[in-house]
Amino acid sequence: MSRRLNWLRAAVLGANDGIVSTAGLVVGVAGATQERAALLTAGLAGLLAGSMSMAAGEYVSVSTQRDTEKAAIAQEKRELREAPEAELEELTGLLEERGLTRDVAREAAVQLTERDALRAHARVELGIDPDELTNPWHAAWASFLAFTVGALLPLLAIVLPPSSWRLSVTVAAVLLSLAVTGTLGARLGGAPPGVAVLRNVGGGALAMAVTYGAGALLGAAGV
Known part of the structure; x- marks a missing residue:
């Protein structure tokens, strides 16, 4: 919307x-x-x-905005590959900042990571939907x-x-x-x-x- x-x-x-x-x-x-x-x-x-x-x-x-978004997603993909635990902790912290308790944030971060780690980080950390980049x-x-x-x-x-x-x-x-x-x-x-x-x-x-x-x-x- x-x-x-x-x-x-x-x-x-x-x-x-x-x-x-x-x-x-x-x-x-x-x-x-x-x-x-x-x-x-x-x-x-x-x-x-x-x-x-x-x-x-x-x-x-x-085009400039799209290139920036694609570069940010590529960097996030590398970080998930090279330091998955640090990225999980980062996602947990971001969810905590949105009002979740530590335990709930951790459980949500684990579930989101298991489902699609890149999409979770792109949406929560970057505010980007990988499937809806502006054309x-x-x-x-x-x-x-x-x-x-x-x-x-x-x-x-x-x-x-x-x-x-x-x-x-x-x-x-x-x-x-x-x-x-x-x-x-x-x-x-x-x-x-x-x-x-x-x-x-x-x-x-x-x-x-x-x-x-x-x-x-x-x-x-x-x-």
Whole structure:
């Protein structure tokens, strides 16, 4: 359950990043021009660059974590092979620290060791499940898809309406979607949604205001 919640939180955050970064980009371009082709090109470029960057970053991050976990498990395997009694005593001490009495901890450590010593040490000592190491490809694809879904909203909002409605529709759609992702992120994290929504919506509004102002200045300067 906790792993699933972590994935859901990561998906919400990825979608949120896609919304904010792409909205900032297309609104900035809209400050300089209302040409649909320019807006579409900028939005698609931002979507592809952002989603690929998110996927690559997540792949590298999770691969590093996975390598660290595999190295820790390999080291634990060597220690179990070379000093089984010391490892049994270590496991007993770890179980004692969790509130078991010495005798009960010792008996539990013996039974866990007889059943699967490596799994017992990996879970109790390292906090790792050897059968559920994070897959970097899964993480990369999840980040790619989450960012893409989020980025599509401001992209479609800026290119589909008539030119006179583009900016207002985009701002409204972005702020509403940020309120939704802020609420979801807070609830998944067990936090009150009010502050999270205000922070999310405020940050998105500020990003769009800054990029629109920059685009308007550049457009007026003929850059």
